[in-house]
Amino acid sequence: MTKTIGLHPVENVAGPKTIYQRTSETKPYVSRYKRPDTVSHSSWNWELISDQPLDQWLPDLEEIKTTYPDRMLIASIMAGAGNEEEMENWRRLARAVVNAGCDAIELNMSCPHMDRKDMGAHIANDEDIIRSILQAVTEVVSVPIWVKLTPSASSLVDGARAAYAAGASSISLCNTFPSLPLMDPETLKFEVEVDGLVTSGGLGGLAILHQALQRVSDVSRAFPDKSISGIGGIKGFREAFNFIAHGAGNLQVCTAAMEEKGSGGVGVNLIQELTSDLGEYLERKGYSSIEEFRGVARERIVEHSRIRRKSEAYNGGYAQPA
Numbered sequence: 573m574t575k576t577i578g579l580h581p582v583e584n585v586a587g588p589k590t591i592y593q594r595t596s597e598t599k600p601y602v603s604r605y606k607r608p609d610t611v612s613h614s615s616w617n618w619e620l621i622s623d624q625p626l627d628q629w630l631p632d633l634e635e636i637k638t639t640y641p642d643r644m645l646i647a648s649i650m651a652g653a654g655n656e657e658e659m660e661n662w663r664r665l666a667r668a669v670v671n672a673g674c675d676a677i678e679l680n681m682s683c684p685h686m687d688r689k690d691m692g693a694h695i696a697n698d699e700d701i702i703r704s705i706l707q708a709v710t711e712v713v714s715v716p717i718w719v720k721l722t723p724s725a726s727s728l729v730d731g732a733r734a735a736y737a738a739g740a741s742s743i744s745l746c747n748t749f750p751s752l753p754l755m756d757p758e759t760l761k762f763e764v765e766v767d768g769l770v771t772s773g774g775l776g777g778l779a780i781l782h783q784a785l786q787r788v789s790d791v792s793r794a795f796p797d798k799s800i801s802g803i804g805g806i807k808g809f810r811e812a813f814n815f816i817a818h819g820a821g822n823l824q825v826c827t828a829a830m831e832e833k834g835s836g837g838v839g840v841n842l843i844q845e846l847t848s849d850l851g852e853y854l855e856r857k858g859y860s861s862i863e864e865f866r867g868v869a870r871e872r873i874v875e876h877s878r879i880r881r882k883s884e885a886y887n888g889g890y891a892q893p894a
């Protein structure tokens with residue numbers, strides 16, 4: 573999966589775009605600043621989509637596909653909404669990345685910090701827009717189309733329904749959660765800021781795992797026969813297992829892979845460990861594939877009132893009928 577590729581002008585903030593926050597057992601506060609014996613807590617970023625133009629991406633995509641012809645290459649793309657010109661931008665991006673060899677496309681309807689109101693997470697509550705973009709893209713390419721939705725949409729399940737009905741073969745969940753960086757009590761500076769100012773950015777990594785699972789579960793229980801790509805807080809096998817148990821059929825990793833930078837490639841060790849731990853688990857349990865336990869958690873997520881109480885007198889918060 574690529575970084576999101578677009579056609580509109582992109583200029584990132586004049587400072588760090590991403591920070592990696594850590595916490596420790598002895599002083600369990602969260603901070604980006606280096607301390608001994610800390611473990612990863614989350615990433616926080618306010619990076620926009622790729623600032624590299626489409627023409628620069630295309631030869632790279634071609635080279636990746638030629639070098640690894642038997643591997644899936646998926647391009648994430650984004651344009652605006654609300655008029656024919658923007659629909660044409662989606663079509664142009666889709667055609668270009670498929671001609672360059674991409675096997676599937678992910679439509680980014682989820683970036684939480686776009687300035688433009690017709691882009692990213694801003695459009696995820698509008699089912700008409702979701703439908704119109706899918707219609708534009710499916711007109712011009714025949715590869716599978718995934719739609720990445722935002723966890724902050726109040727109508728996530730409705731958005732997923734609109735996307736599946738309009739031809740999405742999979743929904744990706746989640747993008748990062750809208751959030752603010754922390755302020756240092758001594759200096760009164762945010763841990764990331766430009767000229768003393770910050771704006772809403774996105775939280776990723778372990779800190780969002782449980783919330784991402786909830787979103788996957790919501791969509792998976794509503795559409796148990798449809799595909800979901802799970803993302804949000806995956807580092808090792810246990811997190812991956814949980815996404816699969818809630819119904820995800822494939823997984824993506826961002827923060828944990830980026831944290832591993834410098835170890836011979838972004839996320840190489842992590843992926844090797846993840847696949848070998850998964851293989852070992854399948855063998856130990858006698859499963860032939862993840863399909864044997866995918867969605868196993870679905871039926872066990874119920875309304876609060878269905879959870880047993882110690883007494884039988886409780887009536888869901890209402891007085892017992894006389």
Ligand SMILES: Cc1cc2nc3c(=O)[nH]c(=O)nc-3n(C[C@H](O)[C@H](O)[C@H](O)COP(=O)(O)O)c2cc1C
Pocket residue numbers: 575576589590615616617619620621622648680682683720746747748775776777778780803804805806824825826827828
């Ligand atoms: C620095 C950074 C850049 C990101 N850029 C994109 C992007 O271009 N397109 C996109 O769909 N998601 C983007 N994301 C979101 C991730 O793909 C992912 O959905 C999110 O970080 C949650 O997964 P994680 O907990 O594994 O990081 C970005 C995340 C980070 C940390």
